[in-house]
Amino acid sequence: MxxxxxxxxxxxxxxxPPPHEGxxxxxxxxxxxxxxxxxxxxxxxxxxxxxxxxxxxxxxxxxxxxxxxxxxxxxxxxxxxxxxxxxxxxxxxxxxxxxxxxxxxxxxxxxxxxxxxxxxxxxxxxxxxxxxxxxxxxxxxxxxxxxxxxxxxxxxxxxxxxxxxKIFLPGLLKLKRLVDGGFFGRILSVRGEFGYWVFEGDWQEAQRPSWNYRAEDGGGIVVDMFPHWEYVLHELFGRVRSVQALTATHIPRRRDEHGKPYDATADDAAYAVFELEGGAVAQINSSWAVRVHRDELVEFQVDGTEGSAVAGLRDCRVQHRSATPRPVWDPDVPATEPFRGQWQQVPDNGEFGNAxxxxxxxxxxxxxxxxxxxxDLLAGARGVQLAELGLKSSAEGRRVDVPEITL
The missing domain is CATH 3.40.50.720 (NAD(P)-binding Rossmann-like Domain)
Structure with a gap:
């Protein structure tokens, strides 16, 4: 109706519409x-x-x-x-x-x-x-x-x-600027960390709806986040050629919006390795059962022969080859180098709107x-494909190839 x-x-x-000049x-x-x-x-x-x-x-x-x-x-x-x-x-x-x-x-x-x-x-x-x-x-x-x-x-x-x-966020736009400008040289690897602690719903209300944790309702972190990782990796670094994933349901029992307990039947964490076209390797951890000890809720570290970068939702920091320090492994003495302080902020160089x-x-x-x-919807299908193959990889305990799809 x-x-x-x-x-x-x-x-x-x-x-x-308000009056418009002209x-x-x-x-x-x-x-x-x-x-x-x-x-x-x-x-x-x-x-x-x-x-x-x-x-x-x-x-x-x-x-x-x-x-x-x-x-x-x-x-x-x-x-x-x-x-x-x-x-x-x-x-x-x-x-x-x-x-x-x-x-x-x-x-x-x-x-x-x-x-x-x-x-x-x-x-x-x-x-x-x-x-x-x-x-x-x-x-x-x-x-x-x-x-x-x-x-x-x-x-x-x-x-x-x-x-x-995600690709329209300031941090990843700065990262894309670095990729397009050849800052990294040959890209070797991408390391991604995403997630935060979602309350179980008993002593504090959960920040996410309960259906996210029921596979029968379409829930699960792989289904939710692997489509994001597919287009981020595809757009910035190259097509995903294979995936090897391990999923987990770390919190098996939660309470819903009404305080009623329910069994979590969907994965709430996934640990994955993606082989990218061109030879780079990406590792991305996704979890709703992790407490945040990083600057932003998602961060990607990209390492290349000429330089490295760490990008989050808004900020991006770099370390060029010429400014890379020479750490020496010595577990018997305290660290004396301010490792985070040795990185340089990438400037905004423009205004960023809501992604x-x-x-x-x-x-x-x-x-x-x-x-x-x-x-388009074909790009969306690639994300669904990666999630489907990620779950298959975890279920079968092996690396799975990701074939190209077309209309």
């Missing part, structure tokens, strides 16, 4: 069905910090005299949550009926931030309805489904994209201005 909010427009939710600007309203925005990521990053942020600044300038005005249509299962969200931000349109929204000819784009287990069917419906598709990852629960979505979207001629936010908003802008320009865009 399609519903409307009666509340007045809030700061983010102005119902009409007489040659064409305003185009774009209706975007946003499914799953009552969840944490969909709400904070995609709705508030991306779409509503674009509205707050007056829309998206395509550079050809067109100003896009995004008009979100909130979609979900809980009417009261949608109504509250719409009222909070002064939005007019929300619905609990996805099929009705997809039948609406005024809706151009379908966005999905639901739980993984519900995503494939919804995206399939959106493609069948002729909507452009932008979706969180993983795009499906298995490679066959992910590839089928990519093929259906390609055959339907709709534009499609997958959220790959999710930046990719939303690129996707909208792809849809309405024909701008190039390579982070």
């Amino acid at each position: 399609a519903l409307s909010a009666d509340a007045p427009a809030g700061m983010f939710g102005a119902r009409e 007489t040659d600007v064409t305003r185009k309203t774009v209706r975007i069905a946003m499914n799953g925005v009552t969840g944490r990521m969909g709400h904070r990053q995609h709705l508030v910090r991306s779409i509503l942020a674009l509205r707050e600044r007056g829309g998206l300038d395509l550079g050809d005299g067109t100003l896009l005005w995004p008009e979100p249509v909130l979609v979900g299962r809980r009417e009261h949550a949608l109504r509250a969200l719409a009222a909070r931000y002064g939005l007019e349109h929300f619905s609990t009926d996805l099929d009705a929204v997809l039948r609406d000819p005024d809706v151009d784009i379908y966005f999905d931030a639901q739980v993984t287990s519900a995503r494939e069917e919804a995206v399939r419906k959106a493609v069948a309805a002729g909507k452009h598709v932008y979706t969180e990852k993983p795009t499906a629960t298995g490679l066959d489904g992910a590839l089928e979505l990519a093929r259906l979207a390609h055959a339907a001629g709709v534009r499609h994209g997958v959220v790959q936010d 999710f908003k930046v990719q939303w802008e690129l996707f909208l320009k792809h849809v309405y201005a024909g701008a190039p865009y390579r982070w």
Whole structure:
């Protein structure tokens, strides 16, 4: 059933585009069905910090005299949550009926931030309805489904994209700048550490929803994080050629949002080695059962013949070959060298926007201005493939090749 909010427009939710200087600007309203925005990521990053942020600044300038005005249509299962969200931000349109929204000819784009287990069917419906598709990852629960979505979207001629936010973060943008500039020489290895302690839910409330820890609901750190590692490694260092992983469920018993105990059936940690095209080796530890002793929640150390770097979400530090100290192993005396102090900060050299908003802008320009865009459903399928093969590697106790996939 399609519903409307009666509340007045809030700061983010102005119902009409504000006046724009100049007489040659064409305003185009774009209706975007946003499914799953009552969840944490969909709400904070995609709705508030991306779409509503674009509205707050007056829309998206395509550079050809067109100003896009995004008009979100909130979609979900809980009417009261949608109504509250719409009222909070002064939005007019929300619905609990996805099929009705997809039948609406005024809706151009379908966005999905639901739980993984519900995503494939919804995206399939959106493609069948002729909507452009932008979706969180993983795009499906298995490679066959992910590839089928990519093929259906390609055959339907709709534009499609997958959220790959990490590569738009300041720290990784600086790292990419170093790679492109040849700073490392020949890249030898990548070491990644990701994770933090997620409370078990008994004496402190968990920071993540309980379905994340149930395999039957699409949970698990491999399913969640390996799609991220695939595109980070692919974009910066080269395609993943093989994976060897060991998964674990370190915390087997947790409590859900209502304090009810449940068995954790999904992996909450994964320790993986990836062989990359070109010969570099990447090791990435992912865990929701680790206490943080690093500068950021995720860090990557890249070592090359000419230099090394350590990049997090925002910062990046380097040590060039010419400035590399000469440590000597001597366990009988205290360390006298300030190892962290021997690294140099990479400057910002520019302004960095919110990573999710930046990719939303690129996707909208792809849809309405024909701008190039390579982070599509096929790229999303590569992430699903790596997760699937990572789980297979752990189950079988062996290294598994990662073949290239195509439409």
